[in-house]
Amino acid sequence: MKKQIAILRGINVGGKRKILMADLKELFVDLGFEDIQTYIQSGNVMFNSNEKKDNILIADEIEQSIFKEYGFTVPVIVISVNELNKAIAENPFFKKDSIDIDRLHLTFLKEFPETEKLQNIKSYNYSPDKYEIKERNVFIYCSAKYSDSKLTNTFFESKLKVSATTRNWKTVISLSELSKSN
Structure with missing residues (x-):
């Protein structure tokens, strides 16, 4: 199983x-x-x-x-x-000092985006919000609220042409913990 x-x-x-x-x-x-x-x-x-x-x-x-x-x-x-556990371990924002996990989110992509789409999206900068794409995951750090960010499911779906959904970091960790108890 x-x-x-x-x-x-x-x-x-x-x-x-x-x-x-x-x-x-x-x-x-x-x-x-x-x-x-x-x-x-x-x-x-x-x-x-x-x-x-x-x-x-x-x-x-x-x-x-x-x-x-x-x-x-x-x-x-x-x-x-x-x-999921691999994504948690690979979060690039944990390599930086003093990260507030309330500002971290993980966008899950249904499929691997095409290489060309990945190259094109690199031109978008919504500083101070940051994102990094690794495989089928988009790691997001929001300077304020996620609801105020332009780094939404719709943004990534329109640029990468794949389905996406986002969870806050606390939910991501809770899912991992739940998997260990099940």
């Missing part, structure tokens, strides 16, 4: 695209996943899978199932627990 995490974008925000966590858990059961655990209402689902498919295909199946059940599209990104 492979321990994985599905990260859903934009559910239960402002009363829109509402999905109860108990119902989401049941949807994962119906898809054949096991040991399902949800974390907060924003759509973080930890599960075990013996699927041989890659994470993009699993994410697509979850998206289709949500659409069939609820009638709206929810972008889903699936990562392994190992990928």
Whole structure:
């Protein structure tokens, strides 16, 4: 069994695209996943899978199932627990002095962006906010609130042409800790 995490974008925000966590858990059961655990209402689902498919295909199946059940599209990104822990270990902002973790965020990308898109995005500088892209992760440091930053899901999706969703660093760490207890 492979321990994985599905990260859903934009559910239960402002009363829109509402999905109860108990119902989401049941949807994962119906898809054949096991040991399902949800974390907060924003759509973080930890599960075990013996699927041989890659994470993009699993994410697509979850998206289709949500659409069939609820009638709206929810972008889903699936990562392994190992990928999450690797991202935590590779956060480039921890190499800098006195980092406030309340200012750190991690944007998960559904796919690897094309090399050309990665080169083009380097020309964007929204200082004092900073970002660094490594594989399917965008590490973000916001000088103030994330909600005031231009480094949003929409920005990265439009520039990289891949689905994206962001979690604050405390949620990222909590998901890692949850994976150890499950």
